Amino acid sequence: MERDFDYIVVGGGTAGCALANRLSADPSASVLLLEAGGRDNYAWVHIPVGYLFCIGNPRTDWCFQTEAEPGLNGRSLAYPRGKVLGGCSSINGMIYMRGQARDYDLWRQMGCTGWGWDDVLPLFKRSEDYFAGADEMHGVGGEWRVEPARLHWDILDAFRTAAEQAGIPRTEDFNRGDNEGSSYFKVNQRRGVRWNAVKAFLRPARHRANLTIVTGAHVRRLLITEGEVRGVCFEAGGETLDVACRREVVLAAGAVGSPHLLELSGVGRGEILAEAGVPVVLERREVGENLQDHLQLRCAYKVSGIRTLNERASSLVGKASIALEYALKRSGPMSMAPSQLGVFTRSDPSFETANLQYHVQPLSLERFGEGVHPFPAFTASVCNLRPESRGSVHLRGKEPGGPPAIRPNYLSTETDRRVAADAIRLTRRIVAQPALAPYRPEEFKPGPGFEDEAALVEAAGAIGTTIFHPAGTCRMGADEGSVVDPELRVRGVKRLRVADASIMPAIVSGNTNSPTLMIAEKAAEMIRAAWR
CATH class of the missing domain: 3.50.50.60 (FAD/NAD(P)-binding domain)
Structure with missing residues (x-):
């Protein structure tokens, strides 16, 4: 050399x-x-x-x-x-x-x-x-x-409709200067x-x-x-x-x-x-x-009557079918990015532009590198896009x-703690919309016991993790x-x-x-x- x-x-x-x-x-x-x-x-x-x-x-x-x-x-x-x-x-x-x-x-x-x-x-x-x-x-x-994602999930489509019912519009392109709305990620x-x-x-x-x-x-x-x-x-x-x-x-x-x-x-x-x-x-x-850094709050919900990746990836037959689909078509769960559906919105109307981003996934797990849960579920991971914490x-x-x-010094400012609590409240409001009602969503992360501001901040501290930014x-x-x-x-x-x-x-x-x-x-x- x-x-x-x-x-x-x-x-x-x-x-x-x-x-x-x-x-x-x-x-x-x-x-x-x-x-x-x-x-x-x-x-x-x-x-x-x-x-x-x-x-x-x-x-x-x-x-x-x-x-x-x-x-x-x-x-x-x-x-x-x-x-x-x-x-x-x-x-x-x-x-x-x-x-x-x-x-x-x-x-x-x-x-x-x-x-x-x-x-x-x-x-x-x-x-x-x-x-x-x-x-x-x-x-x-x-x-x-x-390129666009190579698969869709009914549970994600239902979440997108629920977000629309909660007042968050649809968009087809997050990359035109204003990313507010919901769409599948490119x-x-x-x-x-x-x-x-x-x-x-x-x-x-x-x-x-x-x-x-x-x-x-x-x-x-x-x-x-x-x-x-x-x-x-x-x-x-x-x-x-x-x-x-x-x-x-x-x-x-x-x-x-x-x-x-x-x-x-x-x-x-x-x-x-x-x-x-x-x-x-x-x-x-x-x-x-x-x-x-963007701190993601991984809010997770059990569902029933609709397919998620959890049950498919929890059996040998399901895993084999996933591998075969990718081998033959380069599609299916093995072609998935970690998150498929995105939602950008505001935690409250005082923000000039969207200050929250959702990464919504048709699965749930304790942490990356571990297996998925054995029951049907989805995760609505939400992060504060413009944290004040340094x-x-x-x-x-x-x-x-x-x-x-x-x-990282996460959640070290009053505004960041308030936005975290508001993000969990907003997630609950989206999940409570009619589009998801047929699937009887049941919150298990952070759990329904966290209600007041102090409890929600504590919950954010318990489920928060880096989204690698x-x-x-x-x-x-x-x-x-x-x-x-x-x-x-x-x-x-x-x-x-x-x-x-x-x-x-x-x-x-x-x-x-x-x-x-x-x-x-x-x-x-x-x-x-x-x-x-």
Whole structure:
């Protein structure tokens, strides 16, 4: 392997794959992509239902745990992050979601020039290959395939009708700037197979002589001298290598990995670094701060007289029929994203746009990785899209393989607690509508005994869990306190950028994978413009 490159991209997830593709499109620029995980050659990465076998699996997941969360009644949560080429796009729910126009216009109002909805929409369209063709909101011919789900469930149709009876309109497309309403999610799949960032961006580029991809590469630190990044030190194959960078290093290791790597390199809060034994290179107080995540409240209901996945997946015959359907048609439950029906609405009318998102599933289980319940049931998982709670990600010690301390700080504000209680009340109101009455829904999570505000907040703490959308830990901003500026350049360190969900100043109102891809598109555009 060469020992110097024009660009070094750290992290082979969604953003890293896109950056490697876009930067290596210039044949005169050499690009090194470093990924700590392995190749995406695990069968369960590609079968959509395989997320059940990838999350919590050290082959594909970092298997992080949060610290004990006071807002979750002292519970510690599993905190999945992709540890494989393709990153979270190889293990996530495959939902194609941009968020709301309001999200990006807010970024622009916060001083992030060039990040408004009108600025970023062309970037979403550039990489998109939308099944229904191009229009003013969608693109075709890009790398990021978007298709409709390949199956429907009567119980989900009934829930959608019940939501309409509760005053929530139907919509056919969540990705036109205002996602309020109900619809089946569109997914990143091609003919019933997961379409991850490797297939989309790395495979078309891997033949390029100027692109080098190294897996199993654990970055120890950035090589920073006199306020400038000169390269990267990483371990691979039992060797420790220093690789020089002629132009820029781009961190694309995600909202957990990117701040962790900055701190390992001596960029962060002095007291945090001193406690871990890392010499301070640059004091940056906000590195690892501003963590935001969507907390899902998994409300579950037993039903009767209607089919759910629980009973089909609980018998050998049912499992065999599911496998056969997928083998023959690439459809059925094995082609399912974790959630099929989406609903965006407001917890109360005072919110300008939808502040709640439902992921509705024709199944119930205690937690991901465990079997479904033996009785028919559905889950209406609801999350606060714009939480006020802020947490942190910080290193524990100077060993790069050690897990960081993750503190999401869920439900730590009065508004977040009120929205959580209102979300459970709204779920009950939807389920009480006539469309679901024939199936006699019976709430068992959190359970009917939780009624007043304090009890509902306690219930939210008992059933709440991450929906895998961490963001914000390398906040972008126009102010000097931000970690990166609107060009994604790390303040105080030359030739270093961050391009992943960690730069979001405020989390988007929906799933975060495709917004992360958009961030990578914009980063690549800015980087190439800087070196023309």
